[in-house]
Amino acid sequence: MNERLRVNPILCTGHGLCAELLPEQITLDEWGYPMLSDEPVPQKLRKLARRAVTDCPALALRLAGDR
Amino acid sequence: MTAAVRSIATGSSVFGNPVTATVEATRLPRMLPTEQPMDLQSHLQVHGPVLYRGGPRMLIHTIESAGLTGRGGAAFPTHRKLAAVAGQKGVPVVVGNGAEGEPASDKDKTLLWSSPHLVLDGLQLAAETVGARQVHLYVHRNPRLVQRLESALGERARAGLDRITVSMVTAPARFLAGEESALASRVEGGAALPRFTPPRIFERGVNGAPTLVQNVETLAHLALISRYGPAWFRAVGTDAEPGSMLTTLRLANGSGGVVETAIGTPIAELLRLNEQRAGAVLVGGYHGAWLTPEQAGRLTLSNADLRPLGAAVGAGVLAALPADRCGLVESARVVRYLALESAGQCGPCLNGLPRIAAALTQLADCRATPTVRDDLRRWSGLIERRGACHHPDGTVRFVRSALTVFAHEVALHEAGRCSAVSFEPFLPIPAESPASEEDWT
Secondary structure, rough: EEEEEOOOOOOOOOOOOOHHHHOOEEEEEOOOOEEEOOOOHHHHHHHHHHHHHHOOOOEEEEEEEOO | OOOEEEEEEEEOOOOOOEEEEEEEEEEEEEOOOOOOOHHHHHHHHOOOOOOOOOOOOOOHHHHHOOEOOOOOOOEEHHHHHHHHOOOOOOOEEEEEEEOOOOOOOOHHHHHHHHHHHHHHHHHHHHHHHHHOOEEEEEOOHHHHHHHHHHHHHHHHHOOOOOOOOEOOOOOEEOOOOOHHHHHHHHHOOOOOOOOOOOOOOOOOOHHHHOOEEEEEEHHHHHHHHHHHHHHOOOOOOOOOOOOOOEEEOOOOOOOEEEEEEEEEHHHHHHHHOOOOOOEEEEEHHHHHHEEOOHHHHHOOHHEEEHHHHHOOOOOOOOEEEEOOOOOOHHHHHHHHHHHHHOOOOOHHHHHHHHHHHHHHHHHHHHOOOOOHEEEEEHHHHOHHHHOOOOOOHHHHHHHHHHHHOOHHHHHHHHOOOOOOOOOOOOOOOOOOOOOOOOOOO
């Protein structure tokens, strides 16, 4: 199953941890808020992606399957 | 004008006598009375009582044949929304949405004031169609309007018209108060702040129940279609976009008001562009788009004509900017208002909109930095599709169309000049804004 990163923009407070863990998929805008890749998370990054999700201090990040 | 189609609806009156109502299909307005606001007695004389169908889903096919779409702005097919809510597990909630937050639109207030019983009929029919047991009417906390609607509900209760008691919920005077997820939150008793979706409101809305939110004008059309049928509804409008719609007009000479017009009417005719010279035309309100007078002059009020240009009929706002005003000055005022109306919940909107507004204001004042165009382009890209609601996207649409339509004026301002003869504000901005900044209930 393809999984993509999704952020709840209301919960996100721009800690920026996710972008440090997963720069391949997440960059920060000029105000420190994450911009996520539209591409599915590749196999080799799955573990890091899951860590980004669990480590998000605002619990704003999640991995969502194809709909 | 085509030959008038007549449609007849009969039903038992609440007073015991059969009522026969006839309404000419091509005659407009259908919803707005030409003289006095309609009280219950005159409403019953013209239209007769609500024709309940006796069970859920009975009206869906009729609405589908009519081709009714939502008149709140999104133009979503009404029958699909009805079917989606009726098909959910759980007992649905129905909310009539009359909280138009758009300062340039007056059509929902006007409709609620002058034909409340059409809306309230539609609310009952929508509730029957989806099998709801809880019905709300959501309107701005305008004391006169609220009182009038409460007395209309009282009249109906005494006449035994309503099967489900309607509760009124008031909205704060905010641009986003009518956004569906903000509405759901307010109806639950909370603040009218947008939420992050999914789940969508039709799946999980008010207190987790599947929720049907319909604009009040859509409900009035639904009530009329249930009486006079799909063919009657389709006697005006286009094949693809049948029926009439309420439109708030602002003409270049300062006159205007709410009119009911057939979809597909030439914009030039509605705004009298041949008599009154306009600098530009705003279509669809403050989340809408500017058009040049030439573009507007050859288009009709329909999504078929407007969508290819990135515009849409939206909630039916049409404004002709007087030729002596500066479109950049007007747009900067609007965008400043939109920035203040951000709920401030999402980082990109919270950070991006004030910067966009400030840059546009500097440009309007002829004191922009050399990087202003690049900044506006970059910030617009940064906030697009990154909000929980459509506020950033709608604002970006407005800003981009302003920069395109007023490109000549942008160049002029960068050179320190402005073509305006008058700086008297044209587009309406609520006077209290942003005094109510923290007030979301």
